[in-house]
Amino acid sequence: MEKKKRLNKRTWLSAPYLIWIVGFTIIPLVVIFQDAFVNAEGSFTMDNILAIFNPIHMKSMILSLAIAAGCTVICILLAYPLVLALRRLNMGREGFLVFGLILPMWMNFILRLLAWQMILSKNGILNMILGFFGIAPLPIANTWLSILIGVVYDYLPFMILPLYNAISEIDEDIIEAAKDLGAGGFTVFKKIILPLSMPGLLSGIVMVFVPSMTSFVVADVLGGGKIQLIGNVIEQEFTKNVDWGLGSGLSVSLMIFVLISMAFTMKNDPEGKESAIW
Amino acid sequence: MKKRLISALLAGCVLISFLSGCGKSQTKESKNSLTLFNYGEYIDPDVLDQFTEETGIEIKYEEALTPEEMYTKYKSGAIKYDLMCTSDYMIQKLISEEELQKIDINSMQYKDNIDKKYWDLSAEIDPGNQYSVPYFWGTLGILYNTKKVKEPVDSWEVLFHHEYSGEIIMQNSIRDSYLVALKYLGYSLNTENESELREAQDLLLKQKKDVQAYLVDEARDEIVAENAIMAVIYSGEAYLAEEYNPDLAYVIPKEGSNLWLDSWCVTKYCENMDAAQQFLDFLCRADIAQKNFDYIYYSTPNKAVIDSLSEEDKSNEALVPAEDATANCEISKMQSAETTKLMNMLWKELKAE
Numbered sequence: 001m002e003k004k005k006r007l008n009k010r011t012w013l014s015a016p017y018l019i020w021i022v023g024f025t026i027i028p029l030v031v032i033f034q035d036a037f038v039n040a041e042g043s044f045t046m047d048n049i050l051a052i053f054n055p056i057h058m059k060s061m062i063l064s065l066a067i068a069a070g071c072t073v074i075c076i077l078l079a080y081p082l083v084l085a086l087r088r089l090n091m092g093r094e095g096f097l098v099f100g101l102i103l104p105m106w107m108n109f110i111l112r113l114l115a116w117q118m119i120l121s122k123n124g125i126l127n128m129i130l131g132f133f134g135i136a137p138l139p140i141a142n143t144w145l146s147i148l149i150g151v152v153y154d155y156l157p158f159m160i161l162p163l164y165n166a167i168s169e170i171d172e173d174i175i176e177a178a179k180d181l182g183a184g185g186f187t188v189f190k191k192i193i194l195p196l197s198m199p200g201l202l203s204g205i206v207m208v209f210v211p212s213m214t215s216f217v218v219a220d221v222l223g224g225g226k227i228q229l230i231g232n233v234i235e236q237e238f239t240k241n242v243d244w245g246l247g248s249g250l251s252v253s254l255m256i257f258v259l260i261s262m263a264f265t266m267k268n269d270p271e272g273k274e275s276a277i278w
Numbered sequence: 279m280k281k282r283l284i285s286a287l288l289a290g291c292v293l294i295s296f297l298s299g300c301g302k303s304q305t306k307e308s309k310n311s312l313t314l315f316n317y318g319e320y321i322d323p324d325v326l327d328q329f330t331e332e333t334g335i336e337i338k339y340e341e342a343l344t345p346e347e348m349y350t351k352y353k354s355g356a357i358k359y360d361l362m363c364t365s366d367y368m369i370q371k372l373i374s375e376e377e378l379q380k381i382d383i384n385s386m387q388y389k390d391n392i393d394k395k396y397w398d399l400s401a402e403i404d405p406g407n408q409y410s411v412p413y414f415w416g417t418l419g420i421l422y423n424t425k426k427v428k429e430p431v432d433s434w435e436v437l438f439h440h441e442y443s444g445e446i447i448m449q450n451s452i453r454d455s456y457l458v459a460l461k462y463l464g465y466s467l468n469t470e471n472e473s474e475l476r477e478a479q480d481l482l483l484k485q486k487k488d489v490q491a492y493l494v495d496e497a498r499d500e501i502v503a504e505n506a507i508m509a510v511i512y513s514g515e516a517y518l519a520e521e522y523n524p525d526l527a528y529v530i531p532k533e534g535s536n537l538w539l540d541s542w543c544v545t546k547y548c549e550n551m552d553a554a555q556q557f558l559d560f561l562c563r564a565d566i567a568q569k570n571f572d573y574i575y576y577s578t579p580n581k582a583v584i585d586s587l588s589e590e591d592k593s594n595e596a597l598v599p600a601e602d603a604t605a606n607c608e609i610s611k612m613q614s615a616e617t618t619k620l621m622n623m624l625w626k627e628l629k630a631e
Contacts (some may be wrong), residue, residue, distance in 0.1 A: 006286045021484070056623070056627050057626075059630045060630055121503075121505050122490075122505045122506070123503065123504060123505050124505075125546075128596070139444070141490075141491075142490060142491045149306070157422060158467070179389045194332070223493025224490065224492065224493065225450040225491055225492030225493060226489065226491060226629070227629075228626065228629035228630050233626060235621075238344060238350065238627075239344070239347050239350060240344070240346045240347075240452065240622070241618075241619075241622045242346060242349060242350050242353070244621075
């Protein structure tokens with residue numbers, strides 16, 4: 001009896017979460033699906049979903065996929081060496097370094113992008129420094145490269161933190177044992193660190209790939225309006241063209257694309273459960 | 279499981295009662311308050327306070343960036359705006375959708391402060407001046423750096439002859455971009471003709487590699503910072519840019535351009551027409567129009583303000599365009615749904631290129 005009461009109380013604790021998820025996830029999703037599948041006359045339509053196969057939309061989708069994939073790969077390549085180096089450090093300094101990584105996240109996302117805009121622009125800081133060394137200015141501003149730099153910068157911490165959690169939990173004895181048995185540095189990484197850090201890596205991939213795939217603000221600020229990602233198309237349908245049906249349809253297609261890419265990632269997950277962040 | 283369902287249900291109830299509570303309190307207050315919807319930084323905040331002080335009518339104030347954003351927010355009906363300040367073609371669209379209420383303009387004490395010229399201009403989108411009161415106006419033109427452009431600039435051609443590759447900023451807005459190409463080709467910016475639009479599209483597609491960026495608000499700052507040599511820009515922004523950087527000049531191309539007009543209108547949701555008219559009249563009053571002018575620095579239709587301008591300001595092309603400079607200019611009108619759809623598709627094609 002007593003136990004049951006306690007359980008009751010605990011269920012109540014989930015009320016704020018439920019309000020949140022119903023009000024801000026489920027209801028909006030229902031509205032999006034309704035807008036996507038119902039046309040102006042009120043009958044069922046697949047046009048808005050199939051609109052993704054329009055060559056213009058497809059081009060934006062492929063570009064978004066490419067940028068998200070590129071961003072994820074670069075984040076992995078940057079995060080692994082860093083996290084492995086962090087593992088070797090003693091506690092005090094390690095905490096400081098992680099703090100240093102998180103610190104920029106205290107600043108507003110848009111402000112950080114605007115800073116990058118200043119750095120990369122034609123008369124910006126980067127080209128000023130290059131000019132100082134007599135190197136011709138790099139035309140990075142308003143290209144896909146500047147968008148890639150922007151997403152990598154913004155989402156790198158989301159790769160580092162889960163990876164750091166996973167790798168710092170690996171028992172030093174396992175690595176020592178492998179070394180005793182004659183494994184070299186690369187073999188240790190391949191046979192021990194990589195598999196044991198897999199859950200962290202997969203969370204990292206999800207947390208980097210999904211937002212970099214769907215973001216439109218980065219392309220807006222750093223792409224100078226010249227690069228159109230699928231997020232920009234959707235935003236334009238809602239705010240400029242007032243075609244909520246098409247906007248919702250493309251959003252649903254984007255969700256499907258993201259789910260498919262995630263399914264591919266998760267299939268390679270040996271332990272399954274741990275990596276799921278939701 | 280059952281418990282979870284119950285708590286979900288309760289959560290829903292809480293949410294609903296919360297929302298309905300909001301709605302109620304709003305209608306109760308509406309008697310003595312007005313909800314305004316305006317572009318960003320488009321009114322002197324002191325003017326709003328002064329209005330409340332003088333009349334006791336509370337002002338609730340909301341902002342948006344573009345006419346389309348305004349339309350989207352207005353149409354969603356989440357907030358019942360009483361008064362809205364928006365642009366020419368959007369007003370025409372709202373009138374055609376019967377979203378606006380007629381204003382008794384003749385009863386307005388200060389209506390004659392607005393020059394007849396602008397009432398006539400406004401009549402092109404609001405026949406008979408029944409629904410809207412002109413607020414500010416201006417043109418779209420080219421802002422360029424006189425140190426870096428040696429030739430005299432008087433035509434849109436300078437944007438299309440590839441000499442300033444990578445130094446051009448275009449407007450990141452569908453109609454403003456197409457009107458540049460349409461006017462250069464000698465067509466009307468209100469065209470509904472598909473082949474004319476496709477011709478404009480070819481021109482813009484060829485131009486894209488020369489364009490540094492498509493921007494809205496940042497265009498001015500980029501030219502001031504000399505990151506680019508020329509930009510398609512609104513006259514009001516150009517005036518401010520010239521204040522920051524004396525090497526800049528603004529020109530309305532000879533082929534003509536867009537002459538835009540922003541006006542205030544009263545929506546169908548407004549229940550307190552008296553208060554709304556009081557506010558509109560207040561905006562036309564000389565001292566208030568002067569305050570707004572000093573804050574915004576766009577071209578004003580208010581005679582009293584124009585008369586008090588300094589000689590230097592009166593000769594500024596961005597502030598008071600000469601009569602003949604605007605001779606070929608047109609006001610943007612509402613386009614058919616098909617044309618809007620086509621232009622939207624063309625725009626996405628241009629951006630995807």
